Amino acid sequence: MNWFTKTFSSTIGRKIIMSVTGLFLCSFLVVHLIGNLQLFNDDGGAAFNLYSHFMANNIVIRIMEIVLVLGFLFHIYDAIMLTRRNKAARPIDYAETRPQENSTWSSRNMGLLGTVILVFLIIHLWNFFVPARFGGLEGVVIEEVEYDNLYLKVVQSFQVWWYVLIYVISMIALAYHLIHGFQSAFQTLGLDHKKYTPFIQSFGYAFSVLVCLGFAAIPLYFFFKF
Incomplete structure (x- = not known):
């Protein structure tokens, strides 16, 4: 196991872990967004509450939540370790640099963007996940069965202007x-080719914008609706 430990604690090994966990988290975003789109149903939140109940009580989903948490932790830990190694490798900046000519703004500020996302994630989990999993929600009856009314929590949360602002800013950062x-991620995994890279770039850009627009639309919808 010594070779395994050395491989995945090396710089390239950590980049591979970052890439794999990052793509896995992208798949989670898609699933999470599809579920959240139930909020737009004009049914008083019935579909969303049923969806939330299923997610909270399905054993497969609960196991995947553990995998998801591990994915987040590995992604964050490796990001910190890679940043520290990069700074240690070049403790003193060059006298004259023009980073804007050689890289994009987002690539130069991944640490800042990641920090904004992490802070938002903590707030978001505390506001929605903790009450949903550990109690504190009002009940609602749907087809003679009582469920937790997470939809009401969503409506109430998105009436707070500063929370909506944090949410939208965080989606821009994301x-x-x-x-x-x-x-x-694709480049790190060796899936970099002049024939396919332009498509990967275009798809990645469209994916990033559309997914984050979808999430940002939810708080704005409820803020202006009620």
Whole structure:
């Protein structure tokens, strides 16, 4: 196992882990967004509450939540370690640099973008996930069965202007993070070819913008609707 430990603790090994976990988290974003689109149903939140109940009580989903948490932790840990190694390798900046000529703004600020996303994630989990999993939600009866009314929690949360603002700003940060990270992940995994790279770049850009627009539309919809 010594070779395994050395491989995945090396710089390239950590980049591979970053890429794999990053793409896995992208798949989670798609699934999460599809579920959240139930909020737009004009049914008083019935579809969303049923969806939330299924997600909270399905054993496969609960196991995947553990995998998801591990994915986040590995992604964050490797990001910190790679940043520290990069700074240690070049403790003193060059006297004259023009980073804007050689890289994009998002690639130069992945640490800042990641920090914004992490802070948002903590707030978001505390506001929605903790009450949904550990109690504190009002009940609602759907077809003579009582469920937790997570839909009401969503409506109430998105009436708070500063929370909506944080949410939208975080989605902008996530979009920039994904625009660079999506293409970078494929490049790290060796899936970089002049024939396919332009498509990967275009798809990654469209994916990043559309997914984050979808998430940002939810708080704005409820803020202006009620």
